[in-house]
Amino acid sequence: MKNFALVGAAGYIAPRHMKAIKDTKNNLIAALDKNDSVGILDSYFPEADFFTEFERFDRHIEKLKRKGIKTDFVSVCSPNYLHDAHIRFGLRVGADVICEKPVVLNPWNIDALAEIEKETGNKIFTILQLRLHPAIVVLKAKIDSQKDGKIHDVNLDYITSRGHWYYASWKGDIQKSGGIATNIGVHFFDMLMWIFGDVKENIVNEHSRDTASGILKLEKANVKWRLSIDANNLPEEIRAAGKRTYRTLDIDGESFEFSEGFTELHTKSYQNILEGKGFPLMETRKAIQLVHDIRKFNK
Numbered sequence: 001m002k003n004f005a006l007v008g009a010a011g012y013i014a015p016r017h018m019k020a021i022k023d024t025k026n027n028l029i030a031a032l033d034k035n036d037s038v039g040i041l042d043s044y045f046p047e048a049d050f051f052t053e054f055e056r057f058d059r060h061i062e063k064l065k066r067k068g069i070k071t072d073f074v075s076v077c078s079p080n081y082l083h084d085a086h087i088r089f090g091l092r093v094g095a096d097v098i099c100e101k102p103v104v105l106n107p108w109n110i111d112a113l114a115e116i117e118k119e120t121g122n123k124i125f126t127i128l129q130l131r132l133h134p135a136i137v138v139l140k141a142k143i144d145s146q147k148d149g150k151i152h153d154v155n156l157d158y159i160t161s162r163g164h165w166y167y168a169s170w171k172g173d174i175q176k177s178g179g180i181a182t183n184i185g186v187h188f189f190d191m192l193m194w195i196f197g198d199v200k201e202n203i204v205n206e207h208s209r210d211t212a213s214g215i216l217k218l219e220k221a222n223v224k225w226r227l228s229i230d231a232n233n234l235p236e237e238i239r240a241a242g243k244r245t246y247r248t249l250d251i252d253g254e255s256f257e258f259s260e261g262f263t264e265l266h267t268k269s270y271q272n273i274l275e276g277k278g279f280p281l282m283e284t285r286k287a288i289q290l291v292h293d294i295r296k297f298n299k
Helices: 014-023 054-066 080-092 107-120 134-145 186-196 236-240 264-276 281-298
Strands: 002-009 027-032 049-051 072-076 096-099 124-128 152-160 200-205 213-216 221-228 243-253
Touching: 002 014, 002 054, 002 080, 014 027, 014 264, 027 054, 049 054, 072 080, 072 281, 080 096, 080 107, 096 264, 107 281, 124 281, 134 186, 152 186, 186 221, 186 281, 200 281, 213 281
Parallel strands: 002 027, 002 072, 027 049, 072 096, 096 124, 152 221
Antiparallel strands: 152 243, 200 213, 213 221
């Protein structure tokens, strides 16, 4: 049984990490969040110590270390712009780190973290759960097996409506979230490059606070993409049905369906990491570079 500490316990994604820790039969010994809406801990680890101040959390982890209680992993689910600081904390207390995407906002942050990995001997892993989705694994195998050099036509349209709260939160601040392409798109871009190869050309048509779109020319595909949190971009039939999310991925004119099968992907990610098969820090570089380049469209 491994001991975990969790940074960002009140966030949207944190319960998936709590579930993954519990499902893999490990223990959460401490959690941190400046917000105290963390009753979800009772469902998974009611005995975990909880802190709203980083300094007290840091002191607690250090005290446990002095008592011979090792923190084996630090899971990072904090706001995007804090990831690298919290990763550094994890490495420096002697833990390996599991970080939500985007692992950092800028490619040079990856280089800095790689140096600390070498200094500490501990490792950083990231959650790229779409690479573990059964339908996507099958699609990648199919594309990899093709030897005809075909360039596929791909269309990605993802609209996930958000209310006014979004713009008042850290997510609405491009300096903290990285903007739409980073905050809601980085895992899609990682998936597309994993399947269709590296970027040959990146054309950005729009990158506003609520919508981003463009064309990606990859080694094996031309991708037309749009990401949005604006409900006005929803198709009329989706709005008429009272729905607030719309996602479509078409490949060569055929719809690719992967709406199901997400519930256990964080647990599978944790299992792979614990078995030494997790996605290491450098595996994230291409997607981080791409969303950084898309963000520059704003300037």
